[in-house]
Amino acid sequence: MENISNRRASIYSKAYSCELFILLFSGIAAFFTYFCMYAFRKPFVAASYSHISGWEFVLDYKSALIISQVLGYAFSKFIGIKIVSELRPVQRGRLLILLILASHSALIIFALVPAPYNVAMLFLNGLPLGMVWGLVFSYLEGRRLTEALGAILCVSLIVSSGAVKAIAAYIMLEWEVPELWMPATVGFLFLPGLVLSTFALSRTPQPNQADIRARKQRVPMTPEMRWSFVKETNLGLAALIVTYVFLTAFRDFTDNFAAELWQALGYGEVPQIFLTSSLPVALVVLGFLALLIFIRNNYRALQLNQLLIATGGATCIIATLAFESNVIAGATWMIVINIGLYIGYVPFNCLLFERLVACTKSLGNAGFVIYLADSSGYMGSIGVMLYKTFTQQNLNWLEFTQKFSYITGFACILLMLFSLLFFRRLSRNYSSRSELITSPV
Numbered sequence: 309m310e311n312i313s314n315r316r317a318s319i320y321s322k323a324y325s326c327e328l329f330i331l332l333f334s335g336i337a338a339f340f341t342y343f344c345m346y347a348f349r350k351p352f353v354a355a356s357y358s359h360i361s362g363w364e365f366v367l368d369y370k371s372a373l374i375i376s377q378v379l380g381y382a383f384s385k386f387i388g389i390k391i392v393s394e395l396r397p398v399q400r401g402r403l404l405i406l407l408i409l410a411s412h413s414a415l416i417i418f419a420l421v422p423a424p425y426n427v428a429m430l431f432l433n434g435l436p437l438g439m440v441w442g443l444v445f446s447y448l449e450g451r452r453l454t455e456a457l458g459a460i461l462c463v464s465l466i467v468s469s470g471a472v473k474a475i476a477a478y479i480m481l482e483w484e485v486p487e488l489w490m491p492a493t494v495g496f497l498f499l500p501g502l503v504l505s506t507f508a509l510s511r512t513p514q515p516n517q518a519d520i521r522a523r524k525q526r527v528p529m530t531p532e533m534r535w536s537f538v539k540e541t542n543l544g545l546a547a548l549i550v551t552y553v554f555l556t557a558f559r560d561f562t563d564n565f566a567a568e569l570w571q572a573l574g575y576g577e578v579p580q581i582f583l584t585s586s587l588p589v590a591l592v593v594l595g596f597l598a599l600l601i602f603i604r605n606n607y608r609a610l611q612l613n614q615l616l617i618a619t620g621g622a623t624c625i626i627a628t629l630a631f632e633s634n635v636i637a638g639a640t641w642m643i644v645i646n647i648g649l650y651i652g653y654v655p656f657n658c659l660l661f662e663r664l665v666a667c668t669k670s671l672g673n674a675g676f677v678i679y680l681a682d683s684s685g686y687m688g689s690i691g692v693m694l695y696k697t698f699t700q701q702n703l704n705w706l707e708f709t710q711k712f713s714y715i716t717g718f719a720c721i722l723l724m725l726f727s728l729l730f731f732r733r734l735s736r737n738y739s740s741r742s743e744l745i746t747s748p749v
Contacts, residue, residue, distance in 0.1 A: 455601040
């Protein structure tokens with residue numbers, strides 16, 4: 309008996325060590341892969357381009373750059389609905405590096421083509437990048453450790469933009485790199501790291517049988533499988549996607565115009581504020597996401613995700629009320645609304661849809677649902693940019709952000725309540741509990 313107990317302890321120890329290795333190896337590789345991607349997407353927003361004229365009375369140059377890139381990024385999301393959901397594992401790493409190289413080439417041409425005609429290059433820059441998230445997350449989904457891996461990846465989502473903008477601002481100030489050459493320069497700095505981290509990520513082991521029992525096997529999806537999933541989740545999925553449209557538009561707006569917002573709050577000459585303000589956001593959001601790791605029941609985890617999103621919306625409302633009442637300072641307000649924003653935004657990018665796929669009867673993968681939501685979200689982001697530019701020209705960036713915070717907050721609360729009720733009813737309509745996959749983690 310003692311020998312049997314020792315053998316069991318040895319097996320459990322090896323299994324634990326293997327899972328810990330996968331968590332650290334795959335999580336760190338995914339973190340740095342996506343972190344490096346932001347060096348090709350976001351550095352340009354750290355510059356003001358105030359000396360470059362755009363199209364007078366129509367659109368300023370920086371707004372044109374942002375809209376152009378977001379259009380390319382959004383179009384990429386529509387392409388990703390098919391490509392990411394159908395892609396075989398062996399194709400991911402090669403495609404990921406090719407997409408980054410294409411994006412960087414557009415940044416080099418952006419510096420060579422005279423302004424404002426180089427605006428089109430930002431469209432070509434954003435076009436390949438929209439599929440990177442789905443490719444990275446496809447290595448992580450369908451595992452008992454997906455929440456932990458997703459949390460590590462989402463920290464990259466939160467801190468990478470601020471870190472890249474801080475580096476971009478630094479090299480313009482200290483290295484005196486011209487604004488037009490700055491994005492390509494940042495890309496050159498991060499390209500070796502991107503290649504190395506992608507190579508490491510491609511060595512991630514496939515989900516084992518215990519993972520499949522807990523989260524269901526993930527397979528490439530045919531058009532018929534995609535349509536079956538949409539029919540099964542219908543109005544509940546629609547409510548989730550509309551919520552994500554609000555969150556994406558709000559997140560994109562505050563991220564793209566962070567330089568203008570910090571300047572309005574008196575931090576225009578403090579480049580490190582981009583990074584230092586994002587660190588507490590990452591820590592708090594990571595703490596909330598850690599709660600999901602211990603939820604074994606997939607349906608209960610889905611409910612908790614929805615409640616977290618509603619909580620994030622309420623946080624944005626309360627923080628803005630406090631700021632307008634002079635209860636908190638501007639810097640505190642920016643940090644707190646970003647905490648609320650990312651508590652709502654981050655679950656959509658992996659955790660919520662990971663559990664939603666595990667709860668349904670339809671076979672498939674989380675990449676399809678993520679890109680279905682993402683494509684809608686970035687179209688909403690473009691809509692907000694155009695609305696601000698053409699109908700709210702007299703409203704400054706700070707005032708617009710305050711109003712947008714209220715709208716996004718109430719949308720999160722109301723739509724999540726509807727979504728909770730829908731999926732609760734759906735779970736009760738299954739003929740037996742076994743049809744709703746609730747395998748333990």
